[in-house]
Amino acid sequence: MAKATFDTPELKPHQEVVDLPTVKPGTMHHLKTFPAKPVHNESIGYPGELVDDWQDKAVQRLGELVEGSKALRVFLDTCVKCGACTDKCHYFLGTQDPNNMPVARQDLLRSVYRRYFTFAGKHFPKLVGAKDFDKPMLDDWYNYFHQCSQCRRCSVFCPYGIDTAEISMAAREVMDSIGVGQKYCNEILGKVHKVGNNLGLPEPALVDTLEGLEEDVEEDTGVLVRFPVDQKGADVLLITPSADFFAEPHIDGLIGYGKVFHQAGISWTLSSYASEAANFSMFIGSADNLKKTAMRIREAALELGVKRIIVGECGHAWRVAYSFWNTLIGPFDFLDPKYPVPQHIVEFTYDLIQRGALELDKEANDHRRITFHDSCNVARASRMGNIPGGQFILPREVIKAAANNFFDMAPDTIHEKTFCCGGGGGLLTDDLMELRVKGAMPRMQALKQVVEENDVNTLVAICAICKTQFAKVLPYYQFDSHMITSLHEVVGDAIQLGAKE
Amino acid sequence: MALEVNGKSIAVDEEGYLENRDDWNMDIAKAIAKEEGLDMTDAHWEVVNFLREYYDEYQIAPAVRVLTKSIGKKLGKDKGNSKYLYELFPYGPAKQACKIAGLPKPTGCV
Numbered sequence: 304m305a306k307a308t309f310d311t312p313e314l315k316p317h318q319e320v321v322d323l324p325t326v327k328p329g330t331m332h333h334l335k336t337f338p339a340k341p342v343h344n345e346s347i348g349y350p351g352e353l354v355d356d357w358q359d360k361a362v363q364r365l366g367e368l369v370e371g372s373k374a375l376r377v378f379l380d381t382c383v384k385c386g387a388c389t390d391k392c393h394y395f396l397g398t399q400d401p402n403n404m405p406v407a408r409q410d411l412l413r414s415v416y417r418r419y420f421t422f423a424g425k426h427f428p429k430l431v432g433a434k435d436f437d438k439p440m441l442d443d444w445y446n447y448f449h450q451c452s453q454c455r456r457c458s459v460f461c462p463y464g465i466d467t468a469e470i471s472m473a474a475r476e477v478m479d480s481i482g483v484g485q486k487y488c489n490e491i492l493g494k495v496h497k498v499g500n501n502l503g504l505p506e507p508a509l510v511d512t513l514e515g516l517e518e519d520v521e522e523d524t525g526v527l528v529r530f531p532v533d534q535k536g537a538d539v540l541l542i543t544p545s546a547d548f549f550a551e552p553h554i555d556g557l558i559g560y561g562k563v564f565h566q567a568g569i570s571w572t573l574s575s576y577a578s579e580a581a582n583f584s585m586f587i588g589s590a591d592n593l594k595k596t597a598m599r600i601r602e603a604a605l606e607l608g609v610k611r612i613i614v615g616e617c618g619h620a621w622r623v624a625y626s627f628w629n630t631l632i633g634p635f636d637f638l639d640p641k642y643p644v645p646q647h648i649v650e651f652t653y654d655l656i657q658r659g660a661l662e663l664d665k666e667a668n669d670h671r672r673i674t675f676h677d678s679c680n681v682a683r684a685s686r687m688g689n690i691p692g693g694q695f696i697l698p699r700e701v702i703k704a705a706a707n708n709f710f711d712m713a714p715d716t717i718h719e720k721t722f723c724c725g726g727g728g729g730l731l732t733d734d735l736m737e738l739r740v741k742g743a744m745p746r747m748q749a750l751k752q753v754v755e756e757n758d759v760n761t762l763v764a765i766c767a768i769c770k771t772q773f774a775k776v777l778p779y780y781q782f783d784s785h786m787i788t789s790l791h792e793v794v795g796d797a798i799q800l801g802a803k804e
Numbered sequence: 805m806a807l808e809v810n811g812k813s814i815a816v817d818e819e820g821y822l823e824n825r826d827d828w829n830m831d832i833a834k835a836i837a838k839e840e841g842l843d844m845t846d847a848h849w850e851v852v853n854f855l856r857e858y859y860d861e862y863q864i865a866p867a868v869r870v871l872t873k874s875i876g877k878k879l880g881k882d883k884g885n886s887k888y889l890y891e892l893f894p895y896g897p898a899k900q901a902c903k904i905a906g907l908p909k910p911t912g913c914v
Contacts, residue, residue, distance in 0.1 A: 337818050491911050501912030508862035515870055546913040549867040550898075551886060553913075581913060617913075731913060733819065733899075767913035 309737045311779045312397055312744040319713030319752045321745050323390050324399045331400040335442075336449045337734045339484035346493030347592050350482035357481040358436055362419050364480040365412075368473050368588075369420060375473055378465045379416045382406065388457035388467070393722050394450050397741035402447045405457035405467045411443055412474050441483065448474040449485060450738055452728035453586065454679035459719055471728070472588030479587055487732040488583045495596050500545035500579035506532075509575055512548050520558060526800040528565045530557075533607065534572035539564070540604050541571055541648075542580045542624075543615025544767035553770055556616050556789025562798045563652050563791070567660050571613075577603035580620035581767070586729035594631045597623065601632040610639040613646045616789060618678035618727065618766030621647055625685040649765060650687050652794055653697045656704045663797040668706035671761040671793065674753050675699055675711070676746065676773075677721035678766035692718070698765055698790060705797035710757040716749040724764070726772030739772060740779045747780040754782070762786045763793060809835045821902075821909050828856075828906030836904045840895070848892055848904070851875065855905040865902050865910055 315322075341351025354360055369376045388405040390396065395403040402408060410432070417424035417433040424433030434440060453468035461467075478484065494503040504512075513530040520528045531537065547557040564571045577599040584592035604612055612635075614624045624645040629635065635644045643650065655661050675698060681687070687694040695718045703709050716722050725742035753759040762777075764770050764787060773787035806813040807820070809832050815823035820839060822828060833852060837844045844852075854874055858866045866874070868886055876884015889897035898910050 487911075494911060502864065502910060502914065504864050505862065508864050508866075511862065512867050512870055515873060519869070519873070544913055549910065549912075550914040551868055554867065554869055771913050 309740070311740055314744070314748050314751045314780060317752065317755060319749055320715050321396050321748050324396060326401045327399040328401055331398045331403060331450060331738065332446060334450065334735065334738055335446050336730070336732065337486040338445075339486045339489040343486060343489040343493055344479065344482060344484045346496065347489055347589070349479045349484055349489075352482045354482050357441075360481050361436055361441075361477050362415075364477045365416065365473070366420065368476065369416065372469075374466070375469055378409075378469055379413050381463045382409065382413065382465055383463070385462060387460045387462060391457045391460045393454070393456070393725060393745045394452070394738065394742045397725070397744040398450075398738070402443070403450055405451075408447050408451055409465070409467055409470045411440070411447060412470055415440065441478070444474050444478060445483060448478070449730065449735070452679070452723045452726070452730055452742070454723035454727055455683045456679065456720065456723065459683065468728070472585070474588075475586070476588035479589065485587070485729065487734075488587050488729040492583050492587075492592055492596065495579055495581075495583075495599075499576050499599060501581050501583070502545045502549055504545055504548060504578065506575035509548060509573070509578060513573070516554070516558060516561070520561065524800045526565070528558075528561045528800070530561050531572045533575050534570070535607050537570045537572035537607065537609055539569060539571035539611045539613050540577075540600075540607055540609040541573055541613050541615060542577060542600055542620070542645075543573070543648075544580045544617040544620060545578055546767035546771065547615055548578075550767075550771060551774070552785075552787055552789050552792060553616075553767055555792035555795070557791075559789065559791025559793070559795030559798075560615060560648055562795045562800060563648075563655065563661065566662065566798055566800065567655050572607060572609070574603035574607060576606070580614055580617040580624070582620060582623045583729055585619055585623055593623070593627070597628060597631045600628075605637060611642045611646060612638065612644065613648055613651050615648050616765040616767065616791065618680040618768060622680040622684040647687050647697075649698050649701055649790065650693075652791070653688065653701050656701065662799045663705050663794070664799050665705060665707045665797060667797045668793055669708070671706055671788075672708040672710065672757060672759045673702055673706055673761045673763055673788075673793065674709070674750065674757075674759045675702060675717075675790075676724065676762055676764045676769060677717055678764060678769050679721060679723050679727055681765065682721045683719055698763075702763060702790065702793060705794045710753050710759055712749040712753050716745065722746040722749065724766075724769040724772040725776060726768050727766075731768050731772055736775075740776050743772065743776040743780070747776070747782070750782070751780070760786060761788050761793075763788050763790050765790045807832070807835060807839075819903075819909065822906045825906050825908070832906065833904050836906075840900055840904070842893070842900075842904075844904075847879075848901075850879065851889065851892060851897065851901050852905045854878075855901055855907060859905070859907050865898060865907050868898055871897060
């Protein structure tokens, strides 16, 4: 693999947030994520390659999106260029490219919208900054709308509440509709439709992997903890990102879920048909694919006859589940109304802890000094439990119940102001490594402070993308890649198997 | 894109993964390894061969954990860990070793 051809941003000692950088125009203009092949685009219902009349088709599709979403129209009409968002984006802070200021990125689409859908833009384009959708504009869209992780941190600071992610999603949908897709997202979505998960992990491989886990846990603990697949009549269907079956440290989190279910004595199952929580359709703004992908989960739940659906550690999946499932694949009248639909695994574990149903030995985690990274889609697009801010409180309370040493990062970098890991929104691909490393800088700066001041050695996250991203970028900033840990690995390590038997 | 091996042109994708798994042979594996800056030793072949066997059975590369366990069983417990595999394949056993084994790159949040 070729060595990095870019410089990793420098972190400052004893500083919690990054300074406002000087602007360096065009620094990220070269970065073009791999385009999808025709087979990838076609597998999810888009034209294979750039269509002949692409300009007209793109404008037409943009018109349909604006017509279909009053929110999108308001987001495009109301920006007054106040600048509040400019220094809130991790990609701008890390790359210094002014096109990565949220307002400038949005204006790539807004100027086109203005040209074709407003009176002033149609007749006096130059006066109002309206621009044609020509080839250079399409190229800029492709480059810079794939440098937005749709994390919505800028939206927290926007006085009008403009949701930049919606604009990035719309731009990607317009590009897909004319045959200009991104390889990473589109290839993966094709696999979900065909095999049932992002990895393309077929049922026999899933079963083999889970049997191996049962052996490992039994060897470690002397207790047989089951990891069941397609078990009809189980109480709970667990929908988790397929990275949990495959990657480190994700799989240690899966072991933790299994230990929680085991000790609580609640029957559960995975589904080989719906073996994926992730739904990358959201990243590309595709309503049709969003529904089609989510529908597998409803079908699996009905087929298996479960009473509850619990979602594993996956950031954007929780947004899709919490905010969209009911509309997309509801109603869930076949599930037990005593429980939240859907329920997050952290919420589930938290409730068990509150009821005294788990025997946790905090000292088992005494070698860990832990901080928690709020994942953007959990933090800013959903909730957990029945208390306001539960999505911030519950994960921290679960960690504190399972471990003695917990330290939060700086207030401006956590909760709703959390910084993206740098790999969200469909950008977790090697061809964007420069962006991923640079975009991780603000989070790494805040991490450095708790490492220096509190000797933190463990970074806990509840999102498969965050976990993989940190495992890859931590070494660029001189941290150990093994710092990144699944929340349920911490829980699992504290569970005293056999104590409740 | 293509890789030249023994005067033959082998189709690879943007990142150097084989387009057609059937094209694979040991010379191609060595050529890919060279591109990666690796010399193929017996230890490397052990991993690559396991990956190919696993893929033949399951149509996917094994999880890192499955791989380490299998290597541990074959070569002894001290080698059944990801540290050993990262020493052999510094960019990661899942991605780098898969490439040399002629398998598609694992996709998703991995």
